Amino acid sequence: MGVRLTRGHAERDEIIAELSSGGYQVVDLSDDEMAKFHVRYMVGGRPSKPLREQLYSFEFPESPGALLKFLHTLGTHWNISLFHYRSHGTDFGRVLAAFEVTERDPEFEQRLQALGYECHDETQNPAFRFFLAGNAA
Numbered sequence: 001m002g003v004r005l006t007r008g009h010a011e012r013d014e015i016i017a018e019l020s021s022g023g024y025q026v027v028d029l030s031d032d033e034m035a036k037f038h039v040r041y042m043v044g045g046r047p048s049k050p051l052r053e054q055l056y057s058f059e060f061p062e063s064p065g066a067l068l069k070f071l072h073t074l075g076t077h078w079n080i081s082l083f084h085y086r087s088h089g090t091d092f093g094r095v096l097a098a099f100e101v102t103e104r105d106p107e108f109e110q111r112l113q114a115l116g117y118e119c120h121d122e123t124q125n126p127a128f129r130f131f132l133a134g135n136a137a
Contacts, residue, residue: 027126052102053081055128058095059118073115074099078108
């Protein structure tokens with residue numbers, strides 16, 4: 001649920017307290033960049049079968065060949081089960097990508113480093129677990 005606040009953090013705290021006192025479990029995603037830049041724009045929901053995925057957010061350079069480099073470095077070795085691109089007219093785009101990697105794979109980690117794009121492991125991000133992961137907790 002999204003809420004537009006008129007009184008800022010105090011109002012947010014009041015809403016969370018009221019929902020919690022009513023027995024609702026509340027997870028505040030207000031400061032979750034992945035939820036704000038990606039998940040809120042995505043449709044489709046969870047996969048029909050659980051996938052063993054690792055999720056990463058990338059800063060994708062806005063330059064010719066950036067996607068091809070990404071696909072050659074990572075996409076030819078692991079299945080890309082999710083790819084979401086957002087751009088706000090800057091020198092980089094924000095990409096959210098999931099890969100079917102069953103466990104920590106040293107080769108995968110090496111290829112992430114070789115890619116050279118700024119990235120962060122988002123696999124434990126609450127927005128991913130609640131809305132996109134096939135094996136959500």
